[in-house]
Amino acid sequence: MTNVSFEYGVVQAGQFDQLGQLVTQCFNFAPEHWPVFGERIGQANHRIVQVGTQIVGGLGIYRLGQYFGGCSVPMAGLAAVGVAPEWRGSGAASVLLAGTLRELHAEGMPLSALYPATQRVYRKAGYEQAGLACRWSAPAHSLDLGERQLAVEPIEAHFEPLLAELYHQFAHRQPGLLDRSRAIWERIFDPGSDRARLFAYRIGPLSAPEGYVIFCQQATERGYDLGVRDFVALTPQAQRRLWTFLADHRSLAEQVFWDGPPVEAAALLFEEQHCRLQAERWMLRIVDLGAALNLRGYAPSLEAELHIEVTDNLLTENTGRFVLSVFGGRAEVTPGGRGDCRLDIRALAPLYSGLFSAGQLAALGLVDAPPKAIETAERLFAGPVPWMNDHF
Known part of the structure; x- marks a missing residue:
């Protein structure tokens, strides 16, 4: 295809x-679901x-928004990125991503x-791994914590404020979680192709x-x-009431599946270690470097200055030297500095989110900095492992 x-x-x-015909073929879902999704x-x-x-x-x-450092940072979640099979390998995906990011x-x-x-095409566009999506499971009977005092009352299964x-x-308070739009809430309440109640x-x-x-209840x-x-x-x-309520389905319920953090603190409450984890990594792209660093939250007790030099071959406005000054939990980014x-912009994503520390990235050759700068970066972006409980 020259x-x-x-x-x-x-x-x-x-159009x-x-x-819709292209998307339903790429992702193998029924054509009648396209109008709802679209x-x-x-x-x-x-x-x-x-x-x-x-x-x-x-x-x-x-x-959407995405929480980092306790603040909601505006974020564009890309979904249903697809290319017709006969046009794969032609560069169409790169053109699509570059146009969207610009x-x-x-x-x-x-x-x-x-x-x-697949990661290759997204890495070429400046995305990198930046957090986890974790699906936990445990036998229903293993979740009983004996708490039945707090009321549990049925409500309508639809969005409400x-x-x-x-x-x-x-x-x-959870780095990586979404500041949900109405569309994400609608996904949660969508019964799906199996019309689950x-x-x-x-x-x-x-x-x-x-x-x-x-x-929902999924037949076994x-x-x-x-x-x-x-x-x-x-x-x-x-x-304790939540987990006991789920356990109270155990006469017929076999397994309970839920989305949670990479280290599920609730597992500390259960009598035995029956929880099992499946995880995948989502990717992040710093689109506007100054806005991303300015809008993120930082520890209120921190007062620090980090001099960075970033390379971004696609969005060249992000290329250059910048000074990140943090005080009282907020930041200011100015051009210049040492x-x-x-x-590069890819390595900045897991540093920004907190998935990997500056020292870990330096050990992989993805960050080049003297020890003092490494220490400063680690203090600025320290926090729990970022995760998401929503898919899109």
Whole structure:
């Protein structure tokens, strides 16, 4: 495929069905699900690459926030990034990603994240591993903590502001979790292709709720498994009530599955070590370096200055020397400085998120800095391992 002219742009109304045919083939989901998926993202948030009138690739953009250092940083979540099979290896995906990232940078979007099916094309565009998505499981009977005093009451299985408020109280303290848009909440309550029935419960009285849980029952040969879609437990009593409530399904429920942090603290409460973990890594791209560093939170007690030199071959506005000055939990980024800490835009992603420390990245040859700069970077970006409990 030599001398092919790709054109990047926003999908037009007359192209929506054509894009749907491509996406449903790429991701092997039923054509009747495309209108729901496509409209959830919103037609204005679909991007395509085409040759003439033929769409050869496309993606969707979820406009979200992501919590780092206790602050919500605007983030573009890329979803359904697909290229027609006959156009793979042609460079279409690179054109699509480059066009999207240049557009996002122009509008001042600090971050972009995604779940990769393959890493190579995304690394070429400046993405790198930056956090974990963890699926835990345990036998239902093993979760019983004997707490049945706190009320657990059924609620409607659909979005309501109370859930968003409880979620925010939990999520803003967890690096990597999403500041959810309405579209992400709709995904949680989507029954999916198997039309699973969803159940939702509030933990604690309506006057003083302490959490919630949303789950479905997935049939097995002898009973069912519980697939937890989302939960929050804000107090120690709510934690114990949540797990006991799930365990109380054990007459027929075999396994309970839930999304949680890489180190699940709740496992400390269970009598035996029956929890099992499956994990994958999501990727992050620093789109607007100054905005990303400015909007992230930092430890309030820190007062430090880090001189960095960054290389970004795609978004060249991010290339250069910068001084990151942090005081009172906030940051200011200014051009210039000594460039003590040298790294490319990919390596900045796991440093920024806290997945890897500056010392770990230096040991891999991804950061070049003297010991004092390494120490400063480690203090600035220290924190728990970043994770996400939402997929998109």
